[in-house]
Amino acid sequence: MNARIEEIIATRSTKTSKIQQLILLGLTRTQIAQLVTNGNYGFVQNVYAKMREQGLLNMTEAQAEQRGFNRRFGVEFEAYNVTKSVLCRALNAAGIACEVETYNHTTRRHWKIVTDSSLSGNNTFELVSPIPMQLYKGLQRLTTKR
Numbered sequence: 753m754n755a756r757i758e759e760i761i762a763t764r765s766t767k768t769s770k771i772q773q774l775i776l777l778g779l780t781r782t783q784i785a786q787l788v789t790n791g792n793y794g795f796v797q798n799v800y801a802k803m804r805e806q807g808l809l810n811m812t813e814a815q816a817e818q819r820g821f822n823r824r825f826g827v828e829f830e831a832y833n834v835t836k837s838v839l840c841r842a843l844n845a846a847g848i849a850c851e852v853e854t855y856n857h858t859t860r861r862h863w864k865i866v867t868d869s870s871l872s873g874n875n876t877f878e879l880v881s882p883i884p885m886q887l888y889k890g891l892q893r894l895t896t897k898r
Contacts, residue, residue, distance in 0.1 A: 848863060
């Protein structure tokens with residue numbers, strides 16, 4: 753991945769072209785601003801907005817894979833004021849495999865609900881995604897309404 757980023761930055765092309773390629777590669781706008789525009793986030797945001805307008809961000813999975821959208825990631829949602837069992841039942845009823853577990857760092861194929869000592873309040877815990885999620889498919893899963 754780093755080699756591909758360096759290759760894009762080294763090309764003899766416009767800043768806009770480099771920004772577009774780095775966006776499609778999966779870098780954040782802040783990262784791109786630091787790499788290409790000396791921290792000018794507004795320039796990168798304008799390129800991103802134009803790409804979104806033109807539908808360049810709504811690619812098929814195959815197109816996304818071709819352009820390097822293969823990063824893996826996981827997410828954690830911090831929650832409070834609902835019991836673990838209520839949330840777990842609701843997720844399972846919605847077709848999302850979930851289990852309540854004791855605190856652990858084990859990667860699972862299902863979503864898990866575990867305690868989180870960094871939270872305070874009533875009924876605090878984390879909802880942890882099955883990782884690794886692949887960038888394109890994972891974002892699709894997180895944003896698709898059921």
